[in-house]
Amino acid sequence: MSGTWMTTRAWLLMLPLFVVMVAVIGWPLVDTVSLSFTDAKLVGTGGNFVGFDNYTNMLSSSNFSRTLVTTTLFAVISVAAEMVIGVLAALLLNQEFRGRAVLRALMILPWALPTVVNATLWRLIYNPEYGALNAALTQLHLIDAYRSWLGEPGTALAALIVADCWKNFPLVALIALAALQAVPRDITAASLVDGAGPFNRFRFVILPYLAGPLMVALVLRTIEAFKVFDIIWVMTRGGPANSTRTLSILVYQEAFSFQRAGSGASLALIVTLLVTVLAVAYAALVRKTAGSAA
Amino acid sequence: MERKSPAFSVFIHACALLLAAVILAPIAWLFIMSISPAADLAAKPLRWWPQAADFSRYRQLLSTAENSAGAAFTSSLRNSLEIAGMATLAALALAIPAGWAVSRTPAIGWSLSMVIATYMLPPVALAVPLYMGLSHLGLLNNVFGLALVYLTILAPFTTWLMKSGFDSIPREIEAAAMIDGAGLFQTLRIITLPLAAPVMATSALFAVLLAWDEFFYALLFTSDQRAKTLTVAIADLAGGRVSDYGLIATAGVLAALPPVLIGLVMQRALISGLTSGGVKG
Numbered sequence: 001m002s003g004t005w006m007t008t009r010a011w012l013l014m015l016p017l018f019v020v021m022v023a024v025i026g027w028p029l030v031d032t033v034s035l036s037f038t039d040a041k042l043v044g045t046g047g048n049f050v051g052f053d054n055y056t057n058m059l060s061s062s063n064f065s066r067t068l069v070t071t072t073l074f075a076v077i078s079v080a081a082e083m084v085i086g087v088l089a090a091l092l093l094n095q096e097f098r099g100r101a102v103l104r105a106l107m108i109l110p111w112a113l114p115t116v117v118n119a120t121l122w123r124l125i126y127n128p129e130y131g132a133l134n135a136a137l138t139q140l141h142l143i144d145a146y147r148s149w150l151g152e153p154g155t156a157l158a159a160l161i162v163a164d165c166w167k168n169f170p171l172v173a174l175i176a177l178a179a180l181q182a183v184p185r186d187i188t189a190a191s192l193v194d195g196a197g198p199f200n201r202f203r204f205v206i207l208p209y210l211a212g213p214l215m216v217a218l219v220l221r222t223i224e225a226f227k228v229f230d231i232i233w234v235m236t237r238g239g240p241a242n243s244t245r246t247l248s249i250l251v252y253q254e255a256f257s258f259q260r261a262g263s264g265a266s267l268a269l270i271v272t273l274l275v276t277v278l279a280v281a282y283a284a285l286v287r288k289t290a291g292s293a294a
Numbered sequence: 295m296e297r298k299s300p301a302f303s304v305f306i307h308a309c310a311l312l313l314a315a316v317i318l319a320p321i322a323w324l325f326i327m328s329i330s331p332a333a334d335l336a337a338k339p340l341r342w343w344p345q346a347a348d349f350s351r352y353r354q355l356l357s358t359a360e361n362s363a364g365a366a367f368t369s370s371l372r373n374s375l376e377i378a379g380m381a382t383l384a385a386l387a388l389a390i391p392a393g394w395a396v397s398r399t400p401a402i403g404w405s406l407s408m409v410i411a412t413y414m415l416p417p418v419a420l421a422v423p424l425y426m427g428l429s430h431l432g433l434l435n436n437v438f439g440l441a442l443v444y445l446t447i448l449a450p451f452t453t454w455l456m457k458s459g460f461d462s463i464p465r466e467i468e469a470a471a472m473i474d475g476a477g478l479f480q481t482l483r484i485i486t487l488p489l490a491a492p493v494m495a496t497s498a499l500f501a502v503l504l505a506w507d508e509f510f511y512a513l514l515f516t517s518d519q520r521a522k523t524l525t526v527a528i529a530d531l532a533g534g535r536v537s538d539y540g541l542i543a544t545a546g547v548l549a550a551l552p553p554v555l556i557g558l559v560m561q562r563a564l565i566s567g568l569t570s571g572g573v574k575g
Contacts, residue, residue, distance in 0.1 A: 003401075009478075010399035013391040017409065017449060020388055024424070024446045025412045031423035042425070089313055095306045096298075103310055105561060106317050112557030113321070114507045116525040117546040120532040121324050124539055132323055135340035166320065227416040230509040234529045248510075251418040256514060261422050268418040279414045 036266035042259035054266035063242075063250065064267070070157065071246040074232075075225035078161045078168070083218055085165065086172025087210070091202075093173065094180045104177070107170040115167070119234035122163035126150050126235075150236050153243035160244055164231055172217050179213040180206065215289045219282035223275055247271045324550075327543035328352070335539050351544040367545060369519040370527035373437055374549075377523060378505035380441040385448035385501050386456075386494065393456025394486065398465060406457060413450045417510050420446060428515055435521045443511050447504055452497040459493025460486070496563045503553050524549045 036054055040047025058064050093104055110118070125132045128148035137143045149159045183206055191205045229248040232238060238245035238253070245253075251271060255264025327335060328351060330344040357364035396406045424443055425434070433439025463486060471481040487494075509525040516522045522530075528549055531542045557564060 010395035010402050013395035017388040017392040028420040028423035097306050097310050108557040112553045113550050117550045272419040
């Protein structure tokens with residue numbers, strides 16, 4: 001069978017996927033680009049060409065810079081916490097103890113819980129009048145009066161980060177555990193004979209095995225956290241006083257609440273560009289760790 | 295081997311208990327809220343354990359009586375099932391031939407990278423044109439329209455999984471069947487697809503989970519019981535003026551049940567899918 005026919009056949013088999021991808025991703029993306037140079041409204045026709053006005057207005061607005069800071073804070077803190085807690089949990093789950101199989105199985109629960117259900121659950125836990133957190137802290141005499149955890153700008157973002165971490169650290173733990181189980185036993189045994197302490201053993205013997213999978217998890221989680229919408233929309237809608245408003249929430253408000261499609265499109269593309277930079281850094285990092293760990 | 299001291303063993307067990315509590319407490323509380331009488335949930339100090347288990351909210355939400363909370367919930371349940379089912383079938387129909395083609399023809403591997411790259415796109419980058427397009431086609435607030443939009447998420451992911459699945463099936467088996475006189479489609483039908491069945495099942499489950507979980511597009515593109523999905527219905531309940539928090543918790547338990555069962559049963563396959571998918575990217 002000739003190579004040309006093989007390639008042609010492969011393209012024919014790819015064709016349905018390509019047609020659909022162009023229709024639901026390619027065309028909308030191109031259209032977003034062209035909208036971003038207009039003052040189009042969400043409903044109604046047309047809109048006038050305005051050049052880079054949307055971009056310059058957006059980039060110079062205090063809304064944008066504040067939202068960028070909020071998004072970065074959310075992404076960096078929640079992903080860092082998920083990584084640290086996830087690896088610690090994986091090291092624990094790799095030890096021998098009674099009930100280990102059950103605990104490993106339970107780790108899938110937060111991951112499997114739909115994002116919106118998780119957000120709703122934590123919203124109920126943080127409820128200012130009847131929430132379990134207020135009740136527990138009061139009954140333990142840690143606070144005197146019920147607080148509005150999601151209603152105060154000082155605590156809302158932290159409360160969201162806790163809820164996001166709880167859902168996502170178990171996945172990091174499961175990925176890290178799978179990597180830990182791939183560490184050959186004779187290597188850890190040899191390092192013991194050589195007198196390596198627990199910290200050095202983790203740093204020099206175990207961590208190289210974890211680095212690749214963890215790097216992938218780290219960057220995929222960072223990109224996801226940067227795009228975050230669902231959990232914030234359900235728990236705070238970006239409030240109070242916009243203290244939890246992330247970039248995706250700002251795009252939603254601009255394009256759909258205020259119906260400014262053109263300006264919303266320009267902001268969406270700025271977000272896309274930031275995510276692309278993260279993704280390219282991802283590819284480079286993964287290649288580098290894969291090279292050094294092998 | 296390392297000898298574990300008793301103190302170390304106690305420490306490990308204590309940590310394990312702490313981890314179990316962290317994982318289980320919120321989920322257990324969701325379930326307890328769903329069966330606690332409303333008065334218990336509003337009591338101060340809060341009653342952590344219901345005096346009598348009250349399952350009436352489950353009956354209430356699953357009833358189909360007109361204009362009840364149940365009617366809105368059951369219609370959103372049906373919509374979620376329909377949309378997840380349709381989008382998953384369509385995604386697999388696209389992903390299986392494409393995944394096989396890329397797996398067997400390395401020369402076009404770059405095209406898969408392009409498809410996967412779209413997975414990084416934030417949905418907000420597509421939302422406005424998709425909204426206008428669906429509106430133009432009369433597919434806003436329509437289960438078919440939303441299922442079509444879900445292909446933006448499901449198709450790249452399932453193609454990626456299917457490709458790594460086909461990679462693990464040796465080409466030599468296909469070549470041997472062809473030498474024995476089987477045509478290409480016969481070979482695929484008799485040899486390759488049966489061997490790829492487990493990967494197809496894993497991909498389908500992932501696709502269902504992704505569709506079941508989706509919220510952003512559903513929020514934008516649906517407006518009433520004809521197409522609203524479970525996630526939107528629950529967000530409505532959580533953000534609305536429902537005074538009975540137990541009812542919100544009940545809706546959460548019911549929406550979480552299918553993915554949690556899938557997760558527990560398919561744990562091993564899901565994790566290997568996640569790690570292999572992640573590492574091979």
